[in-house]
Amino acid sequence: MIFILLVLCGVLAGTLAGLFGIGGGILFTPILFFLFTSTGLENPTPWTIATSLFCTFTASISSSIQQRKERNFHWKEGFLVGLLGSIGVYFGKVTVTSPYYTKDVFVALFSILLFIVAILFYRRSRTDITFQVINNTFGVVKAGIAGVLGGIVASLAGVGGGIVLVPIMNLLYKLKLAKAVSISSLAIVLISLSGWLQFAFLSGTHEGLTQFTIGYVDFGSGLPLIIGAFAGGFLGVRIGHSVDQHYIQIGFSVLILIIATMMIGSIA
Template sequence: MFFLLILLGLIAGVMAGFFGVGGGLLFTPILFFLFTSMGVESAVSWTIASSLFCTFTASLSSSIQQKNHKNSFWREGIVIGLLGSLGVYVGKTIVTSEYYTEDVFVSFFVILLLFVALLFYRRSKSNVTLQVKAEMPGLSKQFIAGGFGGLVSSLAGVGGGVVLVPMLNLAYRLSIAKAVSISSMAIVLISLSGWLQFALVQNAPAGITEFTLGFVDFGTSLPLVIGAFIGGFYGVKLNKRASASRVQLGFSILVIAIAFSMIWKLL
């Protein structure tokens, strides 16, 4: 199991590095298939909580790299990340309720995947240059971005960057480099808040391994993280050899394939 998880993490890391996305979109399906296949009670909560832990470690590395490349907007990222923790609390309350079933979770996650696929596809075909703004929007708009990002994060087990980057870039007209930097820092706090809130849930059922806290199964998450860190370096190298449009189109195809595989899992 340990070496299998490292291998799966390695594959996820290569794809995440190649396509330039956070690992949450890949960690969540892997963990969902694992927890459901093992017959774990409350598999959705285990999936989301453990994926958020994986995403936290990956986003921390990404944020450090942004700082090393002198593209760090940590103040804006911290504000949005802290506001995002409120959205995480709302999402965690929904996830741990009896109404957030596997069917609801898969439906929400598939819709999210199709949104991301469409976004990447349109980006691969678009040559439009946005008129960007230098200043960050006011606190009310930061609250909307952070709160929505945190809510999506806790409902799907992702970092929230899939909604934060488009909002900051397309809606708030920040440059894509600044949007990615702010999102990277915000995701650190959002995912940290997410897995901690799930870890503090009392009377969680048994996970797959003995190394659990609340709904976070560290025994399954850590091998994935180890593999993802190694694979990420190779993915970035492969990315430099491919054209941006082909990478974005390829990611759209990958995401659609993941969406159909999750739907098939429930049939």
């Protein structure tokens, strides 16, 4: 029964991801959080983050492949940001597994992240301005700053880190938006891979929701989400082509605010 429910949730998450053009982590995380908390799983925060990173890793591969097909693939910069992002993932993982990163802290941080995403999408719906290239140089220092910050956010919230990477590269470094998205897509593959592997091989005994677990990664809960997400992703893209993007972006902002409110309500 849980398997079917997770597949359906995955279809919904994939449809929304395809419709709004976002990474799956921003939706995988709340779904897994509600699942793990509602079933009474002990210490649900690291389980949510680790399993969401596994789901995000799988989903992000298809995004990067799509970027390559569209000949918008900057593999050197993407690998550099992703590899350096693993450093940020490590520091985030240390924080998550400390006694100070409680469920309340996680919900507060993730809700703030959701509010930021909602504001960004709403502002995007109100303007058609796109930042153009001013400085196209992208060295190790810039890649390190973006990667480390993206990795920290990824491991603290269970997302790919794109919400940090794209604004830094587009707004701060003045890279063309298409290039920033391409670099972020590949970097997210490496950052999320590093994330779930680091959580998977933590020492100690951890009892998850299903028996298919390694460390804090619950594959039994993540795989049904991934299956549904792949199916829903194609549906979301098709729907997106027939709906005005202005209404899509406003709708997503409202949806994100609802999710944030629900997460806050779960600990109130």
